[in-house]
Every structure is written in structure tokens, then in C-alpha cells.
Amino acid sequence: MPSEALDQLVRQLARLPGLGPRSARRAALHLLKKPEAHLRPLAEALSRVAREVVACGICGNLDTQSPCGICRDGQRDGRSICVVEEVDDLWAMERGRSFRGRYHVLGGTLRAIDGITPESLRIPDLVRRIETADPRIEEVILALGVTVDGQTTAHYLAERLAPLGVTVTRLGHGVPLGGQLGYLDDGTIDAALRSRRPLG
Amino acid sequence: MPSEALDQLVRQLARLPGLGPRSARRAALHLLKKPEAHLRPLAEALSRVAREVVACGICGNLDTQSPCGICRDGQRDGRSICVVEEVDDLWAMERGRSFRGRYHVLGGTLRAIDGITPESLRIPDLVRRIETADPRIEEVILALGVTVDGQTTAHYLAERLAPLGVTVTRLGHGVPLGGQLGYLDDGTIDAALRSRRPLG
Numbered sequence: 001m002p003s004e005a006l007d008q009l010v011r012q013l014a015r016l017p018g019l020g021p022r023s024a025r026r027a028a029l030h031l032l033k034k035p036e037a038h039l040r041p042l043a044e045a046l047s048r049v050a051r052e053v054v055a056c057g058i059c060g061n062l063d064t065q066s067p068c069g070i071c072r073d074g075q076r077d078g079r080s081i082c083v084v085e086e087v088d089d090l091w092a093m094e095r096g097r098s099f100r101g102r103y104h105v106l107g108g109t110l111r112a113i114d115g116i117t118p119e120s121l122r123i124p125d126l127v128r129r130i131e132t133a134d135p136r137i138e139e140v141i142l143a144l145g146v147t148v149d150g151q152t153t154a155h156y157l158a159e160r161l162a163p164l165g166v167t168v169t170r171l172g173h174g175v176p177l178g179g180q181l182g183y184l185d186d187g188t189i190d191a192a193l194r195s196r197r198p199l200g
Numbered sequence: 201m202p203s204e205a206l207d208q209l210v211r212q213l214a215r216l217p218g219l220g221p222r223s224a225r226r227a228a229l230h231l232l233k234k235p236e237a238h239l240r241p242l243a244e245a246l247s248r249v250a251r252e253v254v255a256c257g258i259c260g261n262l263d264t265q266s267p268c269g270i271c272r273d274g275q276r277d278g279r280s281i282c283v284v285e286e287v288d289d290l291w292a293m294e295r296g297r298s299f300r301g302r303y304h305v306l307g308g309t310l311r312a313i314d315g316i317t318p319e320s321l322r323i324p325d326l327v328r329r330i331e332t333a334d335p336r337i338e339e340v341i342l343a344l345g346v347t348v349d350g351q352t353t354a355h356y357l358a359e360r361l362a363p364l365g366v367t368v369t370r371l372g373h374g375v376p377l378g379g380q381l382g383y384l385d386d387g388t389i390d391a392a393l394r395s396r397r398p399l400g
Contacts, residue, residue: 003264005252009245015238017230018223019216027216029287031246032253032262033307038215039250045209046243049228050235052205062232064203087229107233 006032058129060105060122062087070094070102077101079138083126083157085109085145093143101141104129109149110156118156126157130164142170206232258329260305260322262287270294270302277301279338283326283357285309285345293343301341304329309349310356318356326357330364342370 006028014024031039055061056068063069070076080101084090090103106121118124130137140161144150158168173191175184184192206228214224231239255261256268263269270276280301284290290303306321318324330337340361344350358368373391375384384392 003253003262005245005248005264006262009242009249012242012245013216016213016219016227018219018227023218025288025291027218028249029262030217032249032255032287035250039246042209042212043243043246043250045205045212046231046239046246048205049209049232050239050243053203053232055232062203062206062229064205087232088225091225 059103060087060107060125061090061103075100078133078135080141081129081137081139082141082143084143085150085153089143089145099141101139106144106153109144109147109153111149111152118160121153123157123160127160127164130161130166137166139167139169142168144170146173259303260287260307260325261290261303275300278333278335280341281329281337281339282341282343284343285350285353289343289345299341301339304340306344306353309344309347309353311349311352318360321353323357323360327360327364330361330366337366339367339369342368344370346373 009031010021010024010028013019013027014021016024019027031042052064053062054064054066056063056071057066058071059068061068061070065072077100080099081104082090082093082099082101083104083106084093085106085108087105090105093099093103104122104126106123106126108116108121110116110118110121126140130140140157142154142157144154154170161168172195173188174195175181175188175192181189209231210221210224210228213219213227214221216224219227231242252264253262254264254266256263256271257266258271259268261268261270265272277300280299281304282290282293282299282301283304283306284293285306285308287305290305293299293303304322304326306323306326308316308321310316310318310321326340330340340357342354342357344354354370361368372395373388374395375381375388375392381389
């Protein structure tokens with residue numbers, strides 16, 4: 001690498017999820033090939049986000065203000081809270097447009113081996129929120145990944161929230177829309193079979 | 201997306217080679233999760249590169265000065281020029297440590313269908329450089345990709361440079377080191393067979 005500045009940019013880009021050392025190098029060169037069209041707009045977008053975007057103090061969503069638009073929206077049903085791993089999952093739920101309650105972003109999943117404990121996630125905040133919310137929170141929907149870590153976290157939360165008098169549910173598992181059976185793993189097929197429903 | 205600033209950051213990240221819309225979203229959230237540790241260093245690395253790094257006016261390499269370190273290095277052999285598509289390829293050649301001449305970065309390959317003509321690459325500069333260089337350039341090594349576009353460009357250059365009195369060569373084709381025959385395409389095996397050499 002000819003200059004330390006460039007080397008540093010490549011190292012920063014390589015830390016992004018989805019980019020390795022080789023693709024970070026390609027990305028850096030892409031940016032430098034047309035600095036005005038590529039590098040500068042990215043630098044400006046980063047500064048603007050750093051200035052404007054904050055995490056919501058209630059749910060952990062990202063927005064230009066805290067509490068976020070969803071937490072401040074009086075039309076949303078405060079009695080139902082959907083727990084997600086990351087903000088990205090919240091956006092996916094919102095794109096679905098069928099949930100009209102509020103959210104709680106954990107910031108990850110429990111993983112003892114990496115030292116990720118309930119306290120390093122936003123789980124204590126969730127407990128406090130349920131204990132103090134007005135109106136009362138009646139249902140907590142766990143919309144966590146169907147992965148080992150996601151399900152470990154779901155079971156932990158179900159136990160931890162049980163004494164608080166809320167109903168804890170999880171999203172249904174099954175064949176995704178557009179999914180073809182031939183491409184599905186056995187676990188999904190099994191889950192879909194067990195959650196089968198009468199037709200018509 | 202909750203804020204326009206964030207939306208813009210995702211759009212800028214999605215323009216990087218190797219990132220699509222979904223991975224750009226994940227990358228933006230990764231940056232925002234720890235702004236001090238992730239977002240700010242990237243923003244600073246970008247500004248620094250924009251300030252410090254320039255394209256070499258002679259060969260097109262990226263460096264903190266123009267002419268670049270390689271073009272100014274009196275130890276390098278100015279009679280031999282290696283033509284590469286991108287700066288990334290120049291770095292790869294340098295990592296190999298076996299070439300001690302100078303470079304010429306084309307900035308891509310010819311592709312009429314996308315409107316990439318000799319004039320939109322650094323081909324006129326290459327011709328001028330060969331015509332005016334002192335000491336005389338004796339050999340031009342075409343180190344272009346073994347792709348349709350790379351080879352089209354190589355043939356175009358061979359014709360265009362022929363009247364200038366330089367020897368035009370290309371890198372050898374064959375089995376890469378560590379390459380296993382079972383994973384190679386027929387064309388490579390054919391090339392390797394044709395360039396076979398006596399052993400020992």
C-alpha cells in the first residue's frame with residue numbers, strides 16, 4: 001500500500017460486515033477513482049449520520065430524536081412490545097406493516113462464550129420498561145432469529161419475564177412465502193408440519 | 201428507514217463494490233452501533249485519504265505525491281513498463297516483488313458496449329509516454345486480466361504500440377502455484393499444456 005492514509009482506510013473498510021481485506025481494497029480504490037462522485041458523498045453521509053442519528057432511549061431504535069418516532073406515535077399500541085435482536089430486524093418488521101405495537105431492540109443475542117450476558121444486552125431495560133410502563137404492557141412478542149443463539153435468548157427471556165405477568169409469545173416458524181420445499185432444511189419442514197392448519 | 205441521513209448513508213455504502221442493499225444496511229448499523237469505535241475512524245480515514253492521496257500524473261498509481269514513489273525511484277528500470285488495469289493489480293505485482301520496472305495503470309479495460317473507448321482509459325497517455333520517455337522504453341509488458349475484456353484490450357494495445365518500436369509482451373498463462381488441475385477450466389489447462397517446459 002503506497003500511503004499510510006490509504007492503508008488505514010482499507011483497514012477501516014475491512015471491518016465492515018460483508019467486506020474482507022480484498023474487497024475492502026477494491027472498495028477503497030473505487031472511492032478514490034472518482035473522489036468527487038464517490039468518496040466525498042460517503043464521507044459526508046457518515047458525518048451527517050454521526051451528527052443527526054441517535055439511539056432511542058426507550059426502545060433502542062435509531063432515529064433523529066429520542067424517543068423515536070415509533071415510541072412517540074400515539075396511534076401505536078403500547079400494550080404490545082416486539083423484541084428484536086437488531087435495528088435491522090425492526091426495519092424488516094416495519095416493512096411487513098402488520099405489527100402496530102412498539103419495539104425493544106436487544107442489541108444482539110446472549111452468547112456466554114463471547115461474554116455476551118443479559119447485562120451487556122438491553123435486557124435489564126426491557127424488564128424495567130415492563131415493570132413501569134403505563135399503560136401496562138400485556139404481550140411481549142419475541143421476534144428473534146431461529147438460530148441457536150436467538151432461541152437461547154428467547155428461552156432466557158421467557159423465564160425472566162414470566163414473573164412480570166406479561167404474555168410472552170414468539171413468531172411462528174414454517175415455510176416462508178415463496179419458499180420451495182426442496183430448498184428448506186429439515187428443521188423448518190418439521191416446524192411447518194407441526195404448525196399445519198386445516199385448509200379452506 | 202427512520203431518517204433521511206441514515207437512508208443516504210445506506211445508499212452510499214450500497215454503491216461500494218461487494219456490498220448490496222442488504223449488506224449496506226448491516227454495515228450502516230454496524231457503524232452506528234459504536235460510533236466512536238467504528239463510524240468516526242472510517243469518516244476520518246476517508247477525509248485523510250481525500251486530503252493526502254493523489255493519482256500519479258505519470259503512471260496513475262495512487263500515492264501521497266505525484267510523481268509517485270515508484271516513478272521517482274532511480275533504482276527501478278525505466279526501460280520496462282508493466283501495463284495493468286487497476287491500481288489494485290499494480291499492488292499485486294508489487295507484492296510479487298519480481299518486477300523492477302515501472303507501471304502504467306489503464307483505469308479499466310476497453311468495452312465498447314459500455315462506451316469505454318481508448319480515450320476514456322489512460323491509453324493516449326501511454327502512447328505519449330512511450331514516444332517521449334528518456335531513457336527509451338524498450339519493453340511493454342501487458343499484465344491484463346485473462347478475461348474477454350482484458351484480452352481485447354491487450355490485442356488493441358499490441359496493435360497500437362507496434363509502430364512505436366517497443367517490444368510488447370504479455371504475462372504467461374498456466375496453472376497457478378497451489379492450483380489443482382481438477383479445479384481449473386479447460387482454457388487454463390490448454391494454455392498450460394502449450395507453454396510446457398522440459399523438466400530439470
